[in-house]
Amino acid sequence: MKKLSLIFLMSILFFNANSQVIELTPTYGYQFGAKLGYGPNYLKIQDSGQFGITLGVETYSGLMAEFTYINMSSELRIKDFVFAPFESRLADLNIDWFLIGATRYFKEGKVKPFAGAGLGLVVVSPKNENLEILSNGLSSTTKFAFNFKAGVNIMVSEVVGFKLQGDLFFPVNWAGVYVGPGGASISTGSTVILGGFSGGLVFRIDKN
Secondary structure, eight states, X not given: OHHHHHHHHHHHHHHTTTOSEEEEEEEEEEXXXXXXXXXXXXXXXXXXXXXXXXXXXXXXXXXXXXXXXXXXXXXXXXXXXXXXXXXXXXXXXXXXXXXXXXEEESOXXXXXXXXXXXEEEEEEEEESOOTTTOSSOOOXXXXXXXXXXXXXXXXXXXXXXXXXXXXXXXXXXXXXXXXXXXXXXXXXXXXXXXXXXXXXXXXEEEOO
C-alpha cells in the first residue's frame, strides 16, 4: 500500500510539473460512526478521530488536483441475538484512505469556499479481535472508495491559512465478518456512509 500511495503522489506531481501553486494541508477531525444492520441485529463502527494530509497542485485557476491520505482508528461492535445478545466489542479497526481527487474554489480572496470529490481505495485492518465471539481472526480488506467534501479556507496571509471542512466517505460494498464457534458468516453487502468534520492548516506556495 505504501507503493500505491507513492504512485498516486508521483502521478500528480508528474502531470502538474508546471503548476505554479502547491497546497499542503495537514488536518485533524471527528468521524461519525455507522451501523450496518442485518435483520434485527447489527454491526457498528464507533465514532472516532481522524487525521490526514492533502497535497494539492493547481491545474487551472481555482482548480486543484489532489492526493489525500486519511487515517481513522475505530472499534467494531456487534449485537447479535445468537452470538452476542448484548452489544459487545468485536475488534479494533485501523482504516486507511488513499484518494485522488479535485477541489474547486468558488472565489479568490482571504475567504475561499470550496467543494471537492475523490476516488481511490480504503484499507480496513482489524486487530485485537474478541476471540470469545469470533471463530477466527478477521483479515484485512481493501475496497474501492470515494468521497465528497465541502468547506472553506480562511487565509491569514498569502502563505498560511485555516481549513474547515465536512466530509462524506463511501467504502464500496463493505465486507462481512465470521463469528461464532460454527463459523457462521455475517455480510452487509451494502455501501457504508461515514461522515465527519475536520480542520487544519493550509500552507500555500505560489511560485509566481
